[in-house]
Amino acid sequence: MSVRALLDQRLRLAMRDCGLPAHLGPQLARASRPEFGDFQANGALAAAKAMKAKPRELAERMLAAAQLDGIVARAEIAGPGFINLHLADDFLARLLDDLGHARRLCPPAERPQRILVDYSSPNLAKEMHVGHLRSTIIGDAVVRVLEYLGHEVIRQNHMGDWGTQFGMLIAELEDHLGAGEAPDLALADLEQFYQSAKAHFDLDVEFASRARHYVVRLQAGDPHCRALWQRFIDISVAHSEAIYRQLNVSLTHADIRPESAYNPVLEEIVALLVDQGIAREDQGALVAFLPELADQHGKPAAVIVRKSDGGYLYATTDLAALRYRSLVLGAERILYFIDARQSLHMKQVFALARKAGLVDPAVALEHHAFGTMLGPDGKPFKTRAGGTVKLAELLDEAVARAAQLVAAKNPELMETSPEEIARKVGIGAVKYADLSKTRTHDYVFDWEAMLSFDGNTAPYLQYAYTRTQSLFRRAAAIPGAAPGPVRITEDAERGCALLLLEFGEILRQVADDAYPHVLCNYLYDLASAFTGFYQQCPVLKDGIDPGVRASRLALCQLAARTLATGLDLLGIEVMAEM
C-alpha cells in the first residue's frame, strides 16, 4: 500500500470515529510547502462546514482519533484547519527497504482488465509523417504502463489500407510495373509515388477514369487489382514497421487489423442501423440521426453511413471495428489515440455504437485526443517547401544531431558505442519532448530544447541514470561497498525517498487518465531530487560511515531502477554511459 493510501485509510477511519458521514474524505495531498510537512489533509475544513462545526476543533478530534503511531512523527493543525503530517524517518526507511527487495516497483492493479488500445493507425497510401508521431508514441507509452500494472492489453493498429485513393495508387503501380520496374523500387519513396499518382489523376483523364474503375474492381474482389493492391500494402506496411523499430515502439505485425478487414461486414452493420430505425435514406444517402447529440436548437447530429453511390465511409468501418472489439475480443475498456480534430467523429461513433447495441453496455469507450505538432513559427510543422515532414527523415535528423553532441562532449567511452548512444539519445529526445507536454494541447517542436541536457528533457534523465551506473561501477571496486538498510537523516534523502514511494500512484494515474506527461513530470522531479541528493550527500567518498554508505547506495539503486523503469514505460532507452 502506498503512503498516501495508508494515511487516507487511517484518517478516513478517524473521521468515521468522529461521527462524520462516509462521503467526507480526508482530502489528502502532498504538502504544498516544506514547513507544512510531507502530507496535508484538508478534509477537516470541508467536513466542518458540512457539520457546522469549528474546523480547527474538528481537526483536533480527527487527529486524536487517528491511528498514526509509527507512521507520523509529528502532526499539527495549522491555519484555518489544515492537518500537517510529518512522516517518521524510520517508517519511510522501512518502506524503501521493502521496495528495494520487491520484484516490482508497485503493486499490480487490483482489478486487471482487458483493455484494447487503438493507436498509430497510419494511412498506408502515404509515407508516415510527423502527424503520425503523437498517436504512435503516446499510445505506446500508455500501453506499456497498462501492461506493467498487470492489465491485458490488446493493441490494434487500424491501418488505413482501403478507400478511394487506392484506385489511383494501383493504377500508378500498374504503369510502373508495365514499364518493367520492380515493385520495391517503384515504391522506394512512397511520398513521391503518391504525388506522382495524384498528378496523373488530376491531369490525365484516361488515368483518372481507370483509377475510379479500379476502386470498384478492387472492392469487388478483382484478382488483378487485388494483387496490385497487396503489393503496395506489403511495402507500405514494411515501411511503417521499420519506423516502429527505429522508434522503439512495441507494435508488431500481429497488431495490425486494417480497415479492409471490416469490409465484409459493413453491409450488415448498415442493415442493423436501418432495422432499428436509427438510419434512414436522406438525399440518396443512408444517414444515421442522433437526437442525443443535438445542438441547442434541437437539430440532431447526422452521420452518413452509406454514400448515395453505395460506398461506405470510415464511420461505418469504425462501427464495425467497435463491435468486433467489444463483442468478439471482449474488451472492457477501449482507448483511441486519435487527433483532436476527430473529436466530433469519435463522439458520434461511440453514441451510435451504444444506441445500436454494437457494444457491450458496460464497455468504456474513451477518445484520448491530442493536439497538433507545430513548427518553431507556431504554425503546423512543415518542411521549408511547405510539404509534410517525413517521420523517417525527422528521426534520422534526431540521431544525427545527438551524434554530433556526443562527439563534441563525450570524452572516452568505456563500453558503449557512440552510435548506440546517439540513437538512444536522439530518439529518446524526440519522444520525450512530445510525451512530456499535456496531450491535449498543440505543441511546439524545438530541436534545441529537446536535445538540451538541462531542464525537463530525455537527455537530462538519461544522464541522471548514467551517473548512478558510474557510481555502481566505482562501488564494485570498493570492498564492502554494498547497498544496505536505508537510514534517512538528510532532507535531500527524504525528498528522494518520498518520490520513490510515489511511483505506483503515478502509474495508476497514467493508466486511468492516459496522460503520459504526468509520468514525465514525475521522473523529472525524481531526477532533480536525485541529483540534488547526490550533490549534497557523498556516497563513496573517504570517511563515509559504512552504514550511511550502504543506505545511500540503496537509495541510488532504487532511484536508478525507478528512472530506468519509468523511461522504459515511456519507450525510452537508457545506457550505462553517455
Next chain:
RNA sequence: GCACCCGUAGCUCAGCUGGAUAGAGCGUUGGCCUCCGGAGCCAAAGGUCAGAGGUUCGAAUCCUCUCGGGUGCGCCA
C-alpha cells in the same frame, strides 16, 4: 450558423478531485570543480493566472458572459 479545444513569467511548459506565499526549464544576472561525471549544483530578478461577474470561509482551478487564438461539422479518411 452550430459544436469542441485553448489563453498562466520575455520564450517553452507544469499546476486545474477548489486550499496556506501560483511552480519548473530556457534566456538574463551572480555564485560553486583540493569533491563519487561541471553534460552538474545553488541563488536572484521576472506574474492584473486574457477580462468581467458569480458560487465559496477560500478560485489559476467550478459556473455564466465578453474578448482573443485554433479546430471540426451529411457523400475524403
